[in-house]
Amino acid sequence: MKRAAPTSIGHLKIEDAVKVYRSRNVETLAVDHCSLDIQPGEICMIVGPSGCGKTTLLNAVAGFHGLTSGRITLDGELLCGPGKPMAEPGPDRVVVFQNGALFPWMTVLDNVTFGPLSQKTMTTSEAREKARELLADAGLAGMEHRYPEQLSSGVRRRVEIARAMMNDPAVLLLDEPYRALDSLTRAMMHEALLEMHARRPVTILFITHDLEEAVFLGHRIVVMSARPCRPTLQMEIDIPHPRDYSITTSDAYRGYVESALDAVHLEAQKSFAANEAEARP
Numbered sequence: 355m356k357r358a359a360p361t362s363i364g365h366l367k368i369e370d371a372v373k374v375y376r377s378r379n380v381e382t383l384a385v386d387h388c389s390l391d392i393q394p395g396e397i398c399m400i401v402g403p404s405g406c407g408k409t410t411l412l413n414a415v416a417g418f419h420g421l422t423s424g425r426i427t428l429d430g431e432l433l434c435g436p437g438k439p440m441a442e443p444g445p446d447r448v449v450v451f452q453n454g455a456l457f458p459w460m461t462v463l464d465n466v467t468f469g470p471l472s473q474k475t476m477t478t479s480e481a482r483e484k485a486r487e488l489l490a491d492a493g494l495a496g497m498e499h500r501y502p503e504q505l506s507s508g509v510r511r512r513v514e515i516a517r518a519m520m521n522d523p524a525v526l527l528l529d530e531p532y533r534a535l536d537s538l539t540r541a542m543m544h545e546a547l548l549e550m551h552a553r554r555p556v557t558i559l560f561i562t563h564d565l566e567e568a569v570f571l572g573h574r575i576v577v578m579s580a581r582p583c584r585p586t587l588q589m590e591i592d593i594p595h596p597r598d599y600s601i602t603t604s605d606a607y608r609g610y611v612e613s614a615l616d617a618v619h620l621e622a623q624k625s626f627a628a629n630e631a632e633a634r635p
Contacts, residue, residue, distance in 0.1 A: 363429055364524040364557030366392040366415065371424035373410055384410045386582035387424070395555035399572035401562060401618055403625040407583025408561045412527050415559065416449050417441035428524055445469075445521040452530045454510050456502040456517075462489065463498035466517045475521065488516040491550050508539035512546055519554060528560040532567070541599060544570055552596050565618065569610045570597060577617040580625035587617045 373385035384407040392398045400408050413419050415426055415433070417440065425435025433441035441447075456465050466488065467481040476484070489495060492512040502510055511531060518526055532540045544567065551558065562568050568575045569591055577587040591610055593601055601607050 361395040361555045361557070364392075364394040364396075365429050366390075366525055366557060366559065367425075367427045368392075368411070368415070369425045369427075369435075371411065371414065371426065372422045373407070373414065373419075374422045383582040385414075385421075386579075386584045388578075388584045390576060390585065392557060392559060394557055396573045397551065397558045397560060397571055399560050399562060399568035399575045400578060401565060401568050401575060401614060402578030402583065403580050403618065403622040404563070406578050406581045406621070406625065408578055409529055411583055412449070412529055412559060412561055414441065415525070416447055416527055417443035445473075445475075446524040447527060448518040448521070448523040448525075449527040449529065450514050450518050450531045452533050454502075454507075454514060456510055456513060458502050461499050461501055462494070462505070462513050465502070465513060466520060469517065469520050481520070484520060485516070488519050488550075489513075491553050492516045493546055493549070506539070508535055508543055511535070511543055515547065515550065519550070519556065523556060525557045525559060528558060530562055533563070540564075540567070545598060547571065548596055565611050565614045566602070568614060569593075569607060570599075570602065575610070575614055577614060577621065580621045586621065587613075589613060 368388060368390040371385050371388045375382040375384055388411060390398070400411070402408055414421050417433070420440030421434055426433040426441060427435075428446060432438060457468065460468065463482060463485055466485040470476040470481045471478065486495070486498065489498060492515060494509065494512055494516065497505070497509070502513075505513070514531070532543050535543060548571065560571065572591050573595075575589045575591065576585050578584065579586045589610060593606060
């Protein structure tokens, strides 16, 4: 496998971010003075209890909603912050959600080329050439003319990642993209993502509830607190890339999983206790 040179773009900084939701005169603090410094080409895995605010933070980076205070920058440029409470969505930040979004009436090749062709940023020949390269990187060469219904769920996920990479984003935002897959398919997707990242080292902000997934993929794991969301633990995963599933039996791997589990379990207990308190009359 040919490895790409390290990237110099995709430096994502979240500084003192606060997000308050207001509804019917009730305020809910979702993100509380959260700061992260994600380096170019880093795979940063975000874990934490359900409902803690992880997706709220990702959506602020994507430009789906604003911040109450704080700032987010990408390669030194302000996405949102003072005077600009909400980032503008753009091709430099691409989101892949839990639920698939391929157009069922289009072939794989047409799905992958749809973005740049509709935006007129590439000619048809340029888009098709690049799409075929990305599909080959994802292990999907020869599937260009199939339709989504002809593909397994895992293959459809790989097509979506290839489509997300078409405009060379600075940051790839992944919100539990493999949650619905069975364990074997998920393992194959992990290795495929790492192989693609080795060829095209985009910065990845990845939300997951699967701690083994977080350790296997990530350069770093950030454990978020029970709501409101803020980092409580950051672990550098000192296992060299590229990785394969032989590492999952190593003492180092198991140690990282156990440390993450302990931290998330503590926050989950806090979340449960807080919910119980709110439910009492």
